[in-house]
Amino acid sequence: MWRIAAPMILSNVSVPLLGMVDTGVTGHLENPAYLGAVAIGATVFTFIYMGMNFLRMGTTGIAAQSFGANDNDGLRVSLGQALIISLAIALLLIVFQSPLGRVALSLLGGDSVTQLYAAQYFDIRIWSAPGTLANYALVGWFIGQQNARIPLLIFLVINITNIALDLLFVIILGMTIDGVALASVIAEYAGLVVGTAFAIRILRRHAGHWPVARLTNLSAYKAFFSVNVNLFIRTMALMFTLAFVTAQSARLGGYVLAANAVLLNFQNLTAFGLDGIAHAAEAMVGKAIGEKRRDALQQTVKLTLRWSVVFALGFTLVYVIAGPMIIALLTDIVEIKEVALRYLPWMIALPLVSVWCFLYDGIYVGATRAREMRNIMVLSVLFVFLPAWYVLQPLGNDGLWLAFLLFMASRGIGMHIGYKKYVLRLACDIHIQ
Numbered sequence: 001m002w003r004i005a006a007p008m009i010l011s012n013v014s015v016p017l018l019g020m021v022d023t024g025v026t027g028h029l030e031n032p033a034y035l036g037a038v039a040i041g042a043t044v045f046t047f048i049y050m051g052m053n054f055l056r057m058g059t060t061g062i063a064a065q066s067f068g069a070n071d072n073d074g075l076r077v078s079l080g081q082a083l084i085i086s087l088a089i090a091l092l093l094i095v096f097q098s099p100l101g102r103v104a105l106s107l108l109g110g111d112s113v114t115q116l117y118a119a120q121y122f123d124i125r126i127w128s129a130p131g132t133l134a135n136y137a138l139v140g141w142f143i144g145q146q147n148a149r150i151p152l153l154i155f156l157v158i159n160i161t162n163i164a165l166d167l168l169f170v171i172i173l174g175m176t177i178d179g180v181a182l183a184s185v186i187a188e189y190a191g192l193v194v195g196t197a198f199a200i201r202i203l204r205r206h207a208g209h210w211p212v213a214r215l216t217n218l219s220a221y222k223a224f225f226s227v228n229v230n231l232f233i234r235t236m237a238l239m240f241t242l243a244f245v246t247a248q249s250a251r252l253g254g255y256v257l258a259a260n261a262v263l264l265n266f267q268n269l270t271a272f273g274l275d276g277i278a279h280a281a282e283a284m285v286g287k288a289i290g291e292k293r294r295d296a297l298q299q300t301v302k303l304t305l306r307w308s309v310v311f312a313l314g315f316t317l318v319y320v321i322a323g324p325m326i327i328a329l330l331t332d333i334v335e336i337k338e339v340a341l342r343y344l345p346w347m348i349a350l351p352l353v354s355v356w357c358f359l360y361d362g363i364y365v366g367a368t369r370a371r372e373m374r375n376i377m378v379l380s381v382l383f384v385f386l387p388a389w390y391v392l393q394p395l396g397n398d399g400l401w402l403a404f405l406l407f408m409a410s411r412g413i414g415m416h417i418g419y420k421k422y423v424l425r426l427a428c429d430i431h432i433q
Contacts, residue, residue: 001280001303004143007152009276009311021163024330025170026180032258032333036250037117037177039261043246044104044118045125047239048093049132054231055086056140060282061227061368063144068290072208078144079199080215081224082137090129097126107247114254117177124181131188138195142202146283150198154191162187230370234377241385241407248389248400256397259339262330266323266347267354270315274355277308278362285366301419305359312355319348346401353405356412364415376414384410 026034059082066074093100101122105115135158139151162183169179242264249260281304288296319326327340364373385407392399 001277001284001300001307004146004148004283005277005280005304005307007148007276008143008279009273010152010156021166025166026176029170029176032254032336033113033117034176035258035261035331035333035336036114036254037121038180039246039257039264040105040114040118040250041121041125041177041181043243044101044122047104047243048100049129049136051232051236051239052086052089052133053136053235054228055082055089055133056136056143057231057235057282057365058082058224058228058368058370059137059140060144060279061286061365061370062223063141064146064283064286064366065290065368067145068287072206073211075141075145075206076203076208076210077214078224079137079141080210081221082141083134084215085221085224085228086133086137087130090133093129094126097123101126107243121177121181124178125184128185128188131185131192135188135191135195138192138199141199142195143279143283144286145202146287147202148279148283150195153198154195157194158187158191161190227368227370230374231365234370234374237374237377237381241381241404244385244389245400245404249397252397252400255335255339258331258333258336259343260397262327262336262340263343263347265330266319266326266344267350270312270351270354271358273315274308274311274351274358275362277304277311278358278365280304281359281362282366285363286368287366289367301363304362308355308359312351315351316348319344319351323348343397343401346398346405350405350408354408354412357408357415360412360415360419363419372418373415376411376418380407380410380414 026038029035059078063075063078066078101119105118105122135154139154142148142150165183165186166180169175169183173179175182245260245264246257249257281300284300284304285297288294288300323344324341327337327344331337331340361373364370385403388403388406389400392403395402
């Protein structure tokens with residue numbers, strides 16, 4: 001487990017650290033509208049790109065089951081199909097970037113100055129789409145083979161490059177929003193070069209051939225789409241919730257928007273850290289199902305659950321002790337710091353509430369139980385988050401964060417209830433052909 005989880009924890013944690021650098025370099029500029037614009041622009045791309053995270057999740061489950069069954073041709077098909085779909089989606093995003101950008105930014109709101117800067121960010125960042133989505137497919141494929149070292153290297157290349165260019169473009173060259181966006185674009189393609197090189201090396205070591213018919217015939221994509229369409233809907237429901245939090249933050253005022261942008265870095269840090277163990281669960285559960293070993297499946301769940309809880313407790317402790325210092329590092333605007341400190345307790349509570357849904361996501365992905373993931377997520381949004389926000393609106397930003405906390409709790413409870421019914425009882429009868 002740790003051979004997979006440790007590199008993924010390191011690589012995942014580097015992602016929100018990058019977000020913190022983006023927040024930090026703009027949070028120290030003279031105009032607070034820059035920070036709000038990055039929050040809105042980054043939310044748009046989080047919604048778009050994480051909405052495409054099925055390319056990673058679905059590829060992991062399918063590749064893991066092919067890996068467990070020693071199906072080298074199946075490994076090639078899982079990678080080829082994921083890359084073809086990822087590049088097709090990226091092309092559509094670029095072609096329709098103008099209407100997409102207008103609609104997305106108008107939905108998130110913000111004052112006219114913030115909207116102007118956010119549009120500048122969007123127009124540059126959209127060109128990272130081919131690199132970002134291809135990286136999703138590659139990372140999922142590597143994890144499915146229980147290889148987490150290469151994804152770690154890919155993420156480190158992307159994030160170190162991005163951080164270095166952030167500092168170069170904004171701090172040294174005096175750029176603003178354009179510098180932050182351009183750094184992200186260049187970094188994604190640097191990671192793609194690394195991932196492609198390692199994929200070629202691995203395929204050379206695993207004898208097999210490319211079944212061309214399974215890559216060119218749409219009917220051969222049935223297994224891929226049966227998993228990934230449901231994962232797409234599930235992820236879009238999650239990203240709707242996160243975008244909704246940002247949109248409601250904007251309506252509560254510029255300082256609340258900026259403060260919540262700072263606080264979301266805490267939640268992102270927690271999510272990406274706990275996802276490292278969930279990634280291990282994906283690969284190990286998928287391999288156990290490919291081998292049709294129920295005992296290995298149960299051992300994986302117990303082991304990953306125990307360590308997930310330990311890490312959640314660790315995040316909570318860190319936020320209790322160092323939360324104010326982290327906020328101070330992210331912004332030196334007094335008003336934003338004061339608002340962020342007021343709502344910090346919600347970030348302290350979230351790791352212990354959200355740990356369950358993060359782990360079960362990994363278990364369900366490895367078992368390719370995407371339909372059940374979709375149902376639980378959609379029900380949590382429609383029947384927990386939105387009603388809770390509606391009732392709790394008089395509490396303002398406290399009500400918004402409480403609704404989000406209840407949403408995360410309902411996901412974990414729903415997936416726990418469904419585990420024996422959807423995963424344990426049926427898992428060893430499932431195999432992607």
